[in-house]
Amino acid sequence: MTTPARPARSSLSRGAAAVVLGCTAVLATSALSACSGGSGARADDGRGEAPPAARISVSLSGTRAQAGRPVTVELAEGALKRVTVRDSEGGTLDGAVSPDGRTWTSTRPAAPGTSYTVEARDDRGGRAEQRFGTAEAEKVNKLTLAPGKNATVGIGQPLSLVFDHPVKDKAAVERRLKVTTSNGTTGSWGWITDYSGRDRVDWRPKTYWKPGTRATLKAELNGVDSGGEGGFFVRDYTTTMTVGRNQVVRVDLDAHRLTLLRDGEEVRSVPVSGGTPGGDKRSWGGTSVLMAKEGTVNMRSETVGLGDAYDKMVDSSMRLTWSGMYAHAAPWNAAFLGRVNHSSGCVGMSSEDAAWVYAQTQQGDPFEVSGADTKGAPEAGNGYGEWNLSWADWQTRSALS
Structure with missing residues (x-):
């Protein structure tokens, strides 16, 4: 496994948001100094003094960072107010700030072959931006999902996913599978071997479905590593079904x-x-x-x-x-x-x-x-x-x- 590069750092300074926007982040192991405009002008806190420097570090850097890991943004001092991690297609990685305000961690991993822009704002009005990209997946795992989208089905129909390649890290995959129903139906995922010999996971209710139930599956797998030789998933999947006659x-x-x-x-x-x-x-x-x-x-x-x-x-x-x-x-x-x-x-x-x-x-x-x-x-x-x-x-x- 490739050891990730030492996190790159970028300075945040209060009142300097406009000039930071115009800077190109250098992705290296050294700290990134706050940018300044004009002939060395510095942001003023009202007393003729610049605010103390604040620095962030991002857990992934460079243009071939290892995918499959969450993105972590750390602030050296002060508190993070907001962090946005956006990919080149306009999608974002959701995440949360730690209780002490020093760290933000994405709830989803970085996907393979993707360019990301990290924008962070602190509680003093400072702003910093940093970019990184991930390496392409050497092997891609895909799946076949049943039933088809917007199907009307009988009371015994499970939600079923059959994978092209073996899934070794079943727990990591299952954590990204979300089933919601219109009436709070109790159910569970179960891993089985499909008749084709491939790995398969189904979600079935405790008892037969109640007629009229609407169920939606979101397989938020983009960036998840199957483990072993299974490869990465490089997209999300979704399907919705409605239960028909009893x-x-x-x-x-x-x-x-x-x-x-x-x-x-x-x-x-x-x-x-x-x-x-x-x-x-x-x-x-x-x-x-x-x-x-x-x-x-x-x-x-x-x-x-x-x-x-x-x-x-x-x-x-x-x-x-x-x-x-x-x-x-x-x-x-x-x-x-x-x-x-x-x-x-x-x-x-x-x-x-x-x-x-x-x-x-x-x-x-x-x-x-x-x-x-x-x-x-x-x-x-x-x-x-x-x-x-x-x-x-x-x-x-x-x-x-």
Whole structure:
């Protein structure tokens, strides 16, 4: 790790704000003298005497300072009144002055490849300005965020972030993730391994969402170091979602029925056929969340490890897991619907019933699957399987727990 250069210093003097503005700060380890105008004129305190000099130091200096660290501004004497740290795009780093007024520290780190201007004012009217830049990131981490912006979702939909590169410093990342809801919903972040093998963090409520809730995620990650070989984040992310209808889809594989419940009341029940018992073709049990309504999908058995058993165009396809479990139309299985589980793992229905379920459901609806012979509940990263963990167990997956 590169040791930061000794902080550069800049003088502040009461009454000299106008001339300081015209000075170019020299970023070096030596102190910066107060600028003066004309032929050596000095600010006067009313008694013909210049005020005592005041000096600041900034924790980052030069043009290739190390990113990922907060910016600290220190005042040698007196008290800081205001500090502004602005980047070349007009953005600012928020921060706070210490109780003794001597130090200001940003609440966010300096981002890679960014030029900053520091302006400080003290309690005696003095002003100083200093500039520095940060080195470009050698490696950049990015993420995929779900659901998409302004989505309307079901009561089981989590907020989910999947990272391009490993995140070693999970606590540093999680501290920059802020979820606000319209009704104070209780929830927690939990780190899991996505089905793709990448690091992922989801925020789910303690219980299913209340309909009408509006939730906003702000991932203020610009300047955060993933740790290890993950690289820096170089931007912020945000998304907002609204929770729609209160719907749960219950699939009873022993009774061979799928039932749509809305506000706790049965809307309709249809016959189904689930995965063939006794082997790899069994369906997943537990709770999965409707990830996407994909319409007509070409389903091939080799993609789920079942050889060349089938290659079909399948209508009304509703994805439940990354491993390939869907609810969909299965007219070829008509003889088994409502009677026997005889599919390759999906929940099949008649074309008419599947089209109806497809039209009624929304992304984020929970599918609660029960039956004596399932493969058990899917892992949390296989779709949105976190609802198969107790609230206490889910909370332990937070890096800040």
